[in-house]
Amino acid sequence: MAQITTTSSGAGDTPQVRFAHSPAQERYEAFVLDAHGNDELVGYLDYLSEVDQVVITHTVIFDRYTHHGFGAALVRHVLDDIARTGRPVVPVCTFVRGFVHDNPAYAPMMASA
Known part of the structure; x- marks a missing residue:
């Protein structure tokens, strides 16, 4: 399994x-990182992943992590990563659509289903 890993600094009370x-x-x-230093x-x-576009189908943030900005951080990371490929994104996922609505700088890379 190929993995590309990056780290984002936490903001405020949000951990890294x-x-x-x-x-x-x-x-x-x-x-x-949990209290024991484990992921x-x-x-x-x-x-x-399609030849001419990327369809985002689903985003899940586990209950104990909701409302802490993790979902937005994940979506931002994914959209920034996809932007480097130049392919448009079809946001089937409602969370991603809401993120783009709140962050209109990502709107130009959106495509309809």
């Missing part, structure tokens, strides 16, 4: 987040 990308699984994952999965984003 590590993102992993598994192209074979068509999934991005977000992790934080703990916060959530994930699933997509379908």
Whole structure:
């Protein structure tokens, strides 16, 4: 499984987040360090990679991590990563559509289904 991992500095009370990308699984994952210094999965984003576009199908942030900005951080990371490919994004996932609505700088890379 190929993984590209980057780390984002936490802002305020949000801990540092590590993102992993598994192209074979068509999934991005977000992790934080738990109290013991181990990676703990916060959530994930699933997509379908097509020749001319990327379809984002589903975003999940586990209950104990909701309302802390992890979902937005994950979506921002994914959209920034996809932007480097130049392919448009079809946001089937309602969370991603809401993120783009709140962050209109990403709107130009959106395509309709």
